Amino acid sequence: MTDPEFMDRAETLLKAVEQCCDRINDDSDADVDNQRVGGMITLTFANRSQIIINLQKPLHEVWMAAKSGGYHYRWVDGQWQDTKGQGEFFAALTSNASAQSGLALVFTA
Structure with a gap:
């Protein structure tokens, strides 16, 4: 995959996460705050726990950090x-x- 292809696919993923938060x-009654800075989105829940999703451009990967651990996609x-x-990104995010x-929150591509 080329760098531009990665960035196109990764941008689509980040936009989908933002749209899912808006829909949710x-x-x-859920309150999912999502804050994006460049290639990183921080999801903050009502209980103040967070999930962080960020792009690793040199590796062509998307990383997710959650209470359960860190994941590379x-x-x-x-x-x-x-x-x-360990499976697909949106299933793991859900x-x-x-x-x-x-x-019960649902995130989809």
Whole structure:
């Protein structure tokens, strides 16, 4: 993958995360604050716990830091897949955000 291809796919991922936060806040009682600075988004939940998503441009990876640990994702077969075989990015974000917020939250591409 070239650098421009990575940036296009990564930007699409970050925009999807932001749109999901807006949808969650509009359609539920959840309060998910999302703050973006460049290639990094910080999600802050009502209980003050956070999930941080950031781009690792030289590695062509997206990293996610959550209470459960740190995860690295690469574009494989049309999805952002965990580099250690732990699944797809949005499924992991859904699981971690739901666990940290105590609410059933759904994030999709």
